[in-house]
Amino acid sequence: MPRVSEEHRAARRQQILDAARRCFLRDGFHSTSMQDVIAEAGLSVGAVYRYFPSKNDLITAIAQSVIGGADGVFAELAAAEPPLPLVEALERALAYVDAQTGPDGILPLAIQVWSEAQRDPALAEFVRATYTGFRGHFTTLARRAHAAGTLPADADPEAVGAALFGLVPGYFMQRILTGSPDRRTYLAGVRALAAGPIPA
Structure with a gap:
């Protein structure tokens, strides 16, 4: 019996993840069952469970693709x-x-991931x-801006980095x-804030 290639396994796994993403976007994590994903993927029960033994495994894999893709x-x-x-x-x-917030983008799922992380310690x-x-x-x-002199000498790069990053999820x-x-x-608005005096 021929061995299944690594490429075939990767393609099958991606087929299941794509089906799960469509289901989760349409119905949310909690309203989607494994049977929904199996039907969406058009595969057998055994084929899906071979790659993802539980819905939590699927959610974790989706979270990795949703959140990890920005890294x-x-x-x-x-x-x-x-x-x-x-x-x-x-x-x-x-x-x-902007490229990821449309109906086919991955970021609408990020909010569901955040919510699920409140109840799943491993996902959290x-x-x-x-x-x-x-x-x-x-x-x-x-830090690089500070070293280049484009931030005030007394600016804390950790604080600036935290505030700058916070603007990204705030936007989406x-x-x-x-x-x-x-x-x-x-x-x-960001430029206006950066130009104005900020009280201590």
């Missing part, structure tokens, strides 16, 4: 040469967000570690929940 984008921003001005780095991060740990890593990329951006939460503001408006 490469943010890492590239942090490593760009020459170092990016902070607002430009934010603008590029928000361009990625994954989310914590991943978002800490994201924040680290923005802290690197702030508003976009997903209310449909606005657009990126240009949001960035105009």
